[in-house]
Amino acid sequence: MNSFYASVEMAENPDLRGKPVAVAGNVEERKGIIVTCSYEAREKGVRTTMPLWQARKVCPNLVVVPPDFETYKMYSSRMFQLLQEYTEKVEPVSIDEGYMDVTDCQEPLEMAKEIQARLLNELNLPSSIGIGPNKFLAKTASDMKKPLGITVLRKRDLREKLWPLKVGEMHGIGKKTEEKLNKYGIITIKDLADAVDYELKHRFGINGIKMKERANGIDTRPVDPSAASDYRSIGNSTTLSEDLISVTESETVFKKLADKVSSRLKAKGYVALTLAITIRYSDRKTITRSKMLPNGTQQAIDIQKTAVQLFRRHWNQEPVLLLGITATEVVEKELATYQLDLFSVEKNEKDALLHDVLSSIERKHGEGIIKKGKK
Structure with missing residues (x-):
């Protein structure tokens, strides 16, 4: 998809069409960062990750809107549903990008034109499509012409x-x-x-x-919808030996679960875009509550913090039998789009490093050896 977040904003608000639009975090603050922007904004020199104050300097009439991740996720779902009308072999790789295996279909170029037109007419979303004999060449082709490009890249075209x-x-x-x-x-x-x-x-x-x-056009990876669903949710849960009856107890449990989820994310090279917790009460009633994150993460400290926040908000004070954490939507780290904050990046890195050090100490000397002090 082309400038996906900005395109969704224009689909939701037609008055924005044709204008230089940017989606940015901390819109009212000097430290805000551009998450993505329309092609009209790019023509004026606005770029992703550019500080907001700088973007407004190069483009004084820039229209800046805060991110609405729930709406983006809804449009993403509709986009993939449309693709699945053509083939069951659809593998999502991020919120706005995926692969389709159309080997068994006739006229892939005509199909691409139809899909592109439908995405534009039915969802008001522009896209670029690459056609090739494998994933690498199709992906490379999709990047060759934006916006609204359709490119065919064959092995004989490599030279x-x-x-x-x-x-x-x-x-x-x-x-x-x-x-x-x-x-x-x-x-x-x-x-x-x-x-x-x-x-x-x-x-x-x-x-x-x-x-x-890949440089020689060789890529044997199949388009595998089941593989996509495998990594689009990574989670761990635990049944407690005794009923949990306090938020403080939940923090300890969520720390262990967050460590496991973080390790699996790092091992696979993914970051979580949405986190969910599962709460199962002693009467077996089970609820799941989720939160879309402003920044993709694979750090245990971020995962634990979000899980505890969700628990505080949704726990009904009844005894808990089971807790779980699941990254319900993940993407490859290199493909994730970050809503960066120049003043918090260094702090987040230090917090993550401290958390890793403390976890290492506990693994070596036993859990509970480090106690939280009072301020």
């Missing part, structure tokens, strides 16, 4: 369309990896495609071989 590009422009290669590749003389995607396997594996591990395969 002309892909190989001349800088290696950092290849999907899946970040800034640090690009710098490391450049250090070894790999400047273009063609250089990567021709690189020696042994040297790549020695310097980058198995990921080096995968990068070379």
